[in-house]
Amino acid sequence: EMRTLPKDFIMGGATAAYQAEGATKLDGKGLVAWDTWLEEKGRYTADPASDFYHQYPVDLKLCRDFKIDSLRMSIAWSRIFPNGFGEINQAGVDYYHRVFAECEKQGVVPFVTIHHFDTPKTLFDNGDFLNRENVEHFVNYAKFCFEEFKEVHYWSTFNEIYPVATNQYLTGVFPPEIKFNLEKVVTCLHNMMWAHARAVNIFKEGNYEGEIGVVHSLEPKYPFSEDEKDVHAAAKDDALSIAFLLDATYKGRYSEKTMTLVNEILAANNTSIEFEESDFVAMEKAATQTDFLGINNYQSHWVQNYDGESEIGFNGTGEKGTSYYRIKGIGERVQREDIPKNDWDWSIYPEGLFDLLIRIKEDYPNYGKIYITENGLGFKDDFSDGVIMDDSRIEYLRGNFNSISKAIDAGVTVKGYFIWSLMDVFSWANGYNKRYGLFYVDFKTQKRYPKESAYWYKFVSETKVII
Numbered sequence: 001e002m003r004t005l006p007k008d009f010i011m012g013g014a015t016a017a018y019q020a021e022g023a024t025k026l027d028g029k030g031l032v033a034w035d036t037w038l039e040e041k042g043r044y045t046a047d048p049a050s051d052f053y054h055q056y057p058v059d060l061k062l063c064r065d066f067k068i069d070s071l072r073m074s075i076a077w078s079r080i081f082p083n084g085f086g087e088i089n090q091a092g093v094d095y096y097h098r099v100f101a102e103c104e105k106q107g108v109v110p111f112v113t114i115h116h117f118d119t120p121k122t123l124f125d126n127g128d129f130l131n132r133e134n135v136e137h138f139v140n141y142a143k144f145c146f147e148e149f150k151e152v153h154y155w156s157t158f159n160e161i162y163p164v165a166t167n168q169y170l171t172g173v174f175p176p177e178i179k180f181n182l183e184k185v186v187t188c189l190h191n192m193m194w195a196h197a198r199a200v201n202i203f204k205e206g207n208y209e210g211e212i213g214v215v216h217s218l219e220p221k222y223p224f225s226e227d228e229k230d231v232h233a234a235a236k237d238d239a240l241s242i243a244f245l246l247d248a249t250y251k252g253r254y255s256e257k258t259m260t261l262v263n264e265i266l267a268a269n270n271t272s273i274e275f276e277e278s279d280f281v282a283m284e285k286a287a288t289q290t291d292f293l294g295i296n297n298y299q300s301h302w303v304q305n306y307d308g309e310s311e312i313g314f315n316g317t318g319e320k321g322t323s324y325y326r327i328k329g330i331g332e333r334v335q336r337e338d339i340p341k342n343d344w345d346w347s348i349y350p351e352g353l354f355d356l357l358i359r360i361k362e363d364y365p366n367y368g369k370i371y372i373t374e375n376g377l378g379f380k381d382d383f384s385d386g387v388i389m390d391d392s393r394i395e396y397l398r399g400n401f402n403s404i405s406k407a408i409d410a411g412v413t414v415k416g417y418f419i420w421s422l423m424d425v426f427s428w429a430n431g432y433n434k435r436y437g438l439f440y441v442d443f444k445t446q447k448r449y450p451k452e453s454a455y456w457y458k459f460v461s462e463t464k465v466i467i
């Protein structure tokens with residue numbers, strides 16, 4: 001028997017400014033660290049990406065035609081404030097008003113992320129979120145957005161705080177390429193959660209219309225075996241990557257259990273952390289008035305005990321089997337042979353999403369409501385004469401939708417889903433061969449082609465039956 005979704009369940013598509021817009025230097029946009037970093041690497045750049053800067057009417061028309069109710073997108077901070085603060089670039093402000101007007105015209109609801117991996121370069125070079133001055137700049141930028149873009153009624157403060165912290169300071173696959181610095185990781189996590197809280201409080205104090213939340217990347221961590229040491233390794237990985245952020249979001253401080261594990265990780269890396277007590281005042285206030293949790297979930301991990309030095313193998317090319325992940329003081333993430341993976345070694349395990357949703361309901365009963373803000377399958381899609389038969393993506397989606405449907409039946413409030421991604425976009429650390437879109441993008445001509453999955457998605461959106 002086929003499962004269903006609630007009638008009012010939102011079916012959306014997700015994008016991010018830097019990955020979709022292109023036009024990285026057009027109309028007064030300020031630089032981001034990625035611009036220079038990618039040029040130096042020489043592998044690929046984010047120009048023109050999917051040219052959303054010019055193609056947004058085409059993409060929004062596709063949303064309408066394929067029954068995509070909502071577009072998750074982000075505002076590029078450096079289009080508005082080229083230097084991160086101070087002088088305003090009116091062309092950038094006007095651009096987003098045009099995009100939102102087009103959303104309105106096509107009946108597509110914008111879900112807007114304020115920060116999606118693209119801090120203006122001046123602030124990034126000055127320490128990004130390790131520097132508490134930049135928290136002030138972020139909060140002012142967020143406030144500017146609430147005041148200016150009244151046509152937006154769904155706001156996310158940040159996209160994926162944990163990947164920001166770890167890709168920048170643990171695995172080093174994002175600029176500034178710092179590796180294994182756990183002190184910076186935890187500082188970044190905390191400062192961003194404090195910044196998030198302050199933005200939420202401003203939104204609520206200002207009585208702006210709509211909902212505000214945060215988007216966390218949440219990838220369940222299971223022990224690889226029942227061995228006590230593996231159980232402990234998984235608990236530590238979970239504490240840093242999941243509990244730390246959910247505690248901050250919904251309790252406004254870190255629970256003793258979480259901090260014991262996080263302190264153990266820090267101690268193993270010869271460091272420690274102290275927080276400013278006053279930060280928790282803003283965080284506790286925000287915890288009671290956060291409207292929703294955005295969940296990005298692609299995969300799950302199995303963790304075993306690891307006693308050696310930290311070492312990372314990052315698969316950014318889609319050469320299957322090239323990744324490894326071993327972190328001193330945490331553990332080693334290992335593949336389970338019986339669980340399928342994509343070419344980038346990401347496990348395909350829809351049960352993980354179900355477990356995660358249940359866990360949130362149990363551990364954070366004040367979570368409000370959940371939107372799945374990203375989920376999808378990275379795949380080297382086969383393009384033949386305009387036809388893309390992406391059955392593995394459909395199968396992936398079906399599994400995850402079934403998990404969501406089961407979780408809803410078990411009492412979890414999940415109000416919508418945004419597939420990553422609406423159309424093929426630029427992938428930060430993988431470039432252009434890792435495709436996720438419902439719409440195939442020929443990056444040379446910028447022509448869009450609906451994949452088989454787009455027709456599947458349309459059917460599910462219309463009927464709410466998971467076929």
Ligand code: BGP
Nearest residue numbers: 016159160163378427428429434
């Ligand atoms: C999330 C990001 C997205 C997107 C996605 C897919 O971490 O929020 O911006 O990139 O992952 O990841 P990737 O492009 O690395 O496959």
